[in-house]
Each structure stands twice: as structure tokens, then as C-alpha cells.
Amino acid sequence: MPSSESLGTAEPLRVSILTQGPYLIASIHTALDDEQLTRFQRNLIDRVGRQRSRGIVIDVSTLDVLDSFGTRTLTDLAQMARLRGAETVIVGINPEVAIAMVQLSLEVSFVHTALDLEEGLARLAEVTGDIHGIAAHHTAPDQ
Amino acid sequence: MTETPRKLGTTDEEWAGNGELLPELVAHLRENRTALRQEWATRITDAHLLSSMTAKEVFSEATSVYDNYVEVLETGSVEALQHYARDLSERIIPRGVETHEVVGIVLLLRDVLARSLFEKYHRDFSLLNRVLDAYEPAANRIANTVAVSFVEERERVIRQQQDAILELSTPVLQVRERLLILPIIGVLDTQRARQLTEQLLRGIRDHRAKVVVIDITGVPDVDEGVANSLVQTVDASRLMGAEVIITGLSSTIAQILVTIGVDLNKMRTVGDLQGGIEEAERQLGFKVTRHHDAQL
Numbered sequence: 001m002p003s004s005e006s007l008g009t010a011e012p013l014r015v016s017i018l019t020q021g022p023y024l025i026a027s028i029h030t031a032l033d034d035e036q037l038t039r040f041q042r043n044l045i046d047r048v049g050r051q052r053s054r055g056i057v058i059d060v061s062t063l064d065v066l067d068s069f070g071t072r073t074l075t076d077l078a079q080m081a082r083l084r085g086a087e088t089v090i091v092g093i094n095p096e097v098a099i100a101m102v103q104l105s106l107e108v109s110f111v112h113t114a115l116d117l118e119e120g121l122a123r124l125a126e127v128t129g130d131i132h133g134i135a136a137h138h139t140a141p142d143q
Numbered sequence: 144m145t146e147t148p149r150k151l152g153t154t155d156e157e158w159a160g161n162g163e164l165l166p167e168l169v170a171h172l173r174e175n176r177t178a179l180r181q182e183w184a185t186r187i188t189d190a191h192l193l194s195s196m197t198a199k200e201v202f203s204e205a206t207s208v209y210d211n212y213v214e215v216l217e218t219g220s221v222e223a224l225q226h227y228a229r230d231l232s233e234r235i236i237p238r239g240v241e242t243h244e245v246v247g248i249v250l251l252l253r254d255v256l257a258r259s260l261f262e263k264y265h266r267d268f269s270l271l272n273r274v275l276d277a278y279e280p281a282a283n284r285i286a287n288t289v290a291v292s293f294v295e296e297r298e299r300v301i302r303q304q305q306d307a308i309l310e311l312s313t314p315v316l317q318v319r320e321r322l323l324i325l326p327i328i329g330v331l332d333t334q335r336a337r338q339l340t341e342q343l344l345r346g347i348r349d350h351r352a353k354v355v356v357i358d359i360t361g362v363p364d365v366d367e368g369v370a371n372s373l374v375q376t377v378d379a380s381r382l383m384g385a386e387v388i389i390t391g392l393s394s395t396i397a398q399i400l401v402t403i404g405v406d407l408n409k410m411r412t413v414g415d416l417q418g419g420i421e422e423a424e425r426q427l428g429f430k431v432t433r434h435h436d437a438q439l
Contacts, residue, residue: 090382091384093382093383095341095344095345095347095348095379095383097382098344098379098380098382098383099340099341099344099375099379101378101379101382102375102378102379102382103375107378108382113381113382113383113384114384115347115348115351115353115383115384115385116351116384119351119353119384120384123384
């Protein structure tokens with residue numbers, strides 16, 4: 001199973017996509033332009049089917065802006081992922097980004113949100129009903 | 144005080160041009176220090192200025208101001224006076240001294256001194272004129288300095304208090320692991336609502352909160368802008384993975400929310416703070432039981 005792959009002729013994406021059991025974890029390292037976002041979306045959806053993933057966590061904590069195109073791409077991605085059998089959680093939205101997004105009335109539908117990666121994995125375990133998942137096992141007996 | 148200053152502030156050239164008469168003036172004021180100071184203090188009391196201070200305090204401040212005043216006339220430098228005026232303001236503002244009182248006493252001193260000059264030089268009218276030419280700009284400059292220092296100090300205090308109120312008025316408190324409460328008391332305006340959102344989001348990140356209860360029992364009224372920013376707060380919190388429960392909505396606020404057509408599906412509300420916390424605990428998996436009930 002390839003852990004990262006080059007995408008055609010274009011420069012490699014600054015996104016790492018890791019496999020964690022039935023989930024895919026994508027962390028975005030730097031701001032992506034529209035073309036890169038589209039490639040990222042296609043790449044991720046491709047892998048959801050190939051690896052039979054149940055869920056996706058997208059970590060955007062390094063981003064200090066999320067514009068309308070980015071929001072729409074993520075929403076579309078979540079919708080496509082759901083059609084292929086995976087739920088999507090976006091984690092690591094900064095306070096400033098969150099404020100900007102609500103002020104611009106950017107909505108992310110079909111998407112769950114969580115504070116960070118750990119929370120995101122727990123959330124996925126919750127929504128996919130996967131109690132055996134590593135994330136659920138890791139966080140549930142917390143109290 | 145009906146006399147209006149002829150001009151406020153003077154350029155340095157004017158100051159220098161009238162320089163030769165000032166030493167004589169200063170000597171005169173030094174000589175008659177006791178009498179003039181006493182006269183001034185009496186007139187302050189007669190005019191019911193500085194009524195929040197005792198006669199003794201007025202006299203001691205009057206002495207310092209008098210000496211500073213003469214010093215400024217002598218050196219032409221208002222820096223020391225500025226410093227003193229700020230210091231004085233710091234002391235008397237908490238006691239409720241008003242701007243008009245401070246301006247009033249400085250103008251009174253100006254008047255007292257002018258009268259004494261008039262008395263001394265009234266036989267030689269042209270000399271009196273020149274003395275007043277030297278005295279007036281300097282006196283105006285002093286009055287100006289004191290008044291400006293006082294107002295600046297007051298503004299500084301007001302700004303400081305505003306910051307303190309803003310800071311205090313929106314505490315973000317953790318009541319259980321992953322559960323924050325945000326009791327809002329007092330009028331919400333747009334600025335406070337924005338600040339509240341920022342503080343809450345930071346709190347969510349720092350405490351890793353999953354549920355937030357915002358209690359608005361203490362908010363008498365909201366306008367459309369504030370209601371919208373409350374909705375934005377809820378949305379932004381959700382983006383950071385925290386669910387918001389709003390409690391204590393008054394009938395007025397409920398009416399406003401319905402009137403402006405807030406999407407109520409997105410807002411979870413519970414009647415009061417207790418209900419909100421209970422709901423949040425349920426959601427987080429806490430179970431609170433009374434001690435002796437558990438034993439049964």
C-alpha cells in the first residue's frame with residue numbers, strides 16, 4: 001500500500017496522507033492554491049475507495065485562512081467521501097479562522113469538526129459506530 | 144470665572160521676547176508668596192471649588208501649585224509642572240475632583256497674581272502693560288498645561304477602567320473536564336460580543352472543551368447585530384469542535400431571535416443554567432448522583 005504518491009507531472013502536494021487503521025489522516029502543511037486543493041480532493045477520494053476507508057480526518061491547523069473555494073472543496077470532498085462510504089472530520093480550525101469563516105458565512109456541511117487529531121479520531125469512531133477502532137479505544141476510558 | 148484667556152499657549156519666541164521683565168515678576172511673586180497663596184486658597188474655598196478636599200489639603204496643594212507656577216514663570220519650562228500636574232491629577236481624580244474645578248483654580252491663581260501685579264504697577268500704566276504682556280502668555284501656557292494634564296490623566300484612568308471591565312465581564316470558566324461555562328452579565332454590545340467570541344474560542348482551545356454553556360440570564364436586551372454575533376459564536380465554536388448550549392433566554396430575547404429569523408435548528412437552548420449544565424454533563428457522559436442515593 002503506497003503511503004504517499006506523486007500526482008502526475010505537477011509538483012508534489014504539501015499534504016501528507018497517512019493510513020491509520022480504517023481511517024485516513026490528511027494534514028495540510030502549507031496553504032494550498034485552488035489547483036492543489038482540487039488535486040488533494042481527487043487524491044483523497046481515490047484512496048478512500050482503494051483502501052476501503054471508513055473515515056477521513058483533515059488537519060488544517062497550519063492554515064491561517066480558509067476561503068470560500070477551500071470551504072467548498074472540503075464540503076464537496078466530504079460529500080463525495082460519504083458517497084463512497086467514509087465520514088469526514090475537519091480538525092484544527094484556529095479561533096481566527098473560525099471567526100473569519102462565520103463572518104463570511106462560509107458553511108461546511110456534511111463535515112464534522114473537532115478540536116484536534118485525537119478528538120477527530122474519537123469523533124470518527126463515534127459516527128462510524130466503530131467501537132473497536134484504535135481512536136475509540138484510546139479516548140473512551142478517559143474519565 | 145468669566146475672564147477668558149486671550150490666547151492659549153505661546154510660541155517660544157514670544158516667551159523669549161518678554162524675557163527681561165519676568166525675573167522682576169518672579170521676584171515679586173516670591174516676596175509676596177505667603178500673602179498671595181493665602182488669598183488664593185481663600186478664594187478657592189469661597190468659590191466652592193475642590194469641595195471634596197479639606198481646607199488643609201487645599202492649602203498644601205495650593206502651596207505646591209504656587210511654587211511650581213512661579214518656577215515655570217522663571218524657567219519657561221513646563222516639564223516639571225506637567226509632571227506635577229499629572230501627579231496631582233492622579234491623587235485627586237479618585238476623590239471626584241472635576242475638570243471645571245481644576246481649570247477654575249488655575250484661572251483663579253492667574254487672576255490673583257494679575258491683581259497683585261496691577262496693584263504693584265498701577266502707577267505706571269505702560270510698565271504695567273509690559274508686565275502683563277510678559278505675564279499673560281506664560282500664565283495661559285500654565286493654565287493650558289495643567290488642564291491638559293488633568294484631562295489626559297482622566298482619560299487614561301477611563302481607558303484603564305474600560306479595559307478592566309471588558310476583561311472582567313466575560314469570564315470563561317471550566318466547571319468539569321471539557322465543559323466550560325460563560326455567564327454573561329450586563330448589556331451586550333457588538334464590541335463586547337466580538338471580544339466574547341474571541342475569548343470563548345481561545346478558551347475552547349486551551350481547555351480542550353467539547354461543550355460550552357453560555358448563560359445569558361443577566362443580559363437584559365440584545366439588538367439584531369448582537370443576536371447575529373451570538374449565532375456566529377455558536378457556529379465558530381462548532382467549527383472548533385465544541386457544542387454550545389445557550390441558557391437563560393429571557394422572553395424579550397426569545398422574541399428578538401424569532402423576529403430576526405435566527406436559524407433555531409443550529410442553536411441549542413435550555414431554560415436555565417442548571418438545566419444547561421445537566422444537559423452538558425449528560426452529553427459528556429458524566430453522571431452526578433447524590434451520595435446517600437447511591438448507597439441505597
